[in-house]
Amino acid sequence: MIQLVRAWDPRYTPSATNGVVRLRRASAFRDIKAGEGIADPDEGQRRLTVEGSVRSQSDHDQHGRHLLPDIPINIQMHHGDQVIDLEDVRPGETRTYPYVIDVHDDSRWEPYILCFSLIPHDIFQWQQLVESLAADDSAWTITTDISRLKLEIECGVKHWIAVNRIKSHRLRAVWGKVEYIAEDKPVPQTPEQLLDFSDMVIGRWFRKVNKYLYQREYRFAFIIESDEIPELPPYIDVELTKSGIALFQSYDLP
Numbered sequence: 001m002i003q004l005v006r007a008w009d010p011r012y013t014p015s016a017t018n019g020v021v022r023l024r025r026a027s028a029f030r031d032i033k034a035g036e037g038i039a040d041p042d043e044g045q046r047r048l049t050v051e052g053s054v055r056s057q058s059d060h061d062q063h064g065r066h067l068l069p070d071i072p073i074n075i076q077m078h079h080g081d082q083v084i085d086l087e088d089v090r091p092g093e094t095r096t097y098p099y100v101i102d103v104h105d106d107s108r109w110e111p112y113i114l115c116f117s118l119i120p121h122d123i124f125q126w127q128q129l130v131e132s133l134a135a136d137d138s139a140w141t142i143t144t145d146i147s148r149l150k151l152e153i154e155c156g157v158k159h160w161i162a163v164n165r166i167k168s169h170r171l172r173a174v175w176g177k178v179e180y181i182a183e184d185k186p187v188p189q190t191p192e193q194l195l196d197f198s199d200m201v202i203g204r205w206f207r208k209v210n211k212y213l214y215q216r217e218y219r220f221a222f223i224i225e226s227d228e229i230p231e232l233p234p235y236i237d238v239e240l241t242k243s244g245i246a247l248f249q250s251y252d253l254p
Helices: 026-030 123-132 146-163 197-205 210-215
Strands: 004-008 020-025 046-055 073-079 082-089 094-103 112-118 139-143 170-177 179-181 207-209 217-225 235-239 249-251
Touching (some): 020 146, 026 112, 123 210, 197 217, 207 210
Parallel strands (some): 179 207
Antiparallel strands (some): 004 112, 020 235, 073 082, 139 249, 170 217
């Protein structure tokens, strides 16, 4: 059985706010200040594999012959921290090569997120998690009914949409464990993957590098698509029902 824990400022637990819970735009986690929680400056970063080209240019004589001797050369190029070596490039030859660029673009499919942690297995994991949090986050809750929690939050988002009179919209939900990868940067994607909803949302917001493994994160993400919202607000406050509030049981640290 999945058990999710979360630390709150005591003023903002669901029971203290009568069920009002704040969901933030996923990109907001880049800007959390030291001591105010867990920040990830590369949150949602995409790495894109693109194709470049280089040509070994040579002037020609009146008969169209290269003025330089037909001797291949080696070319080394630098793109950021990437070193690209091309060998045996002949005069007049165009050589293509792949390279990776970092992209921060939050214009499409950026979700509102509520984060939890899978309950730690031992004291060491608890210590890592607690030490990473803001000092004010001292009230812990535990939730075990994951399906009900997803439904409660989703209903709250739908209510927010209705209150704000957004008639034409599409709401999509993605929830689950965050995957932690061994690389120190996100895995590069192809341009085609940037057009795929699953690759975009899961690849950006549910995959993090291994240094955040101690978070043991589990996320609920909600994507609101509507032409009636020229710019998404930085957060939305959703209201839970009484049964939704009851999903967050008080929890004492071991």
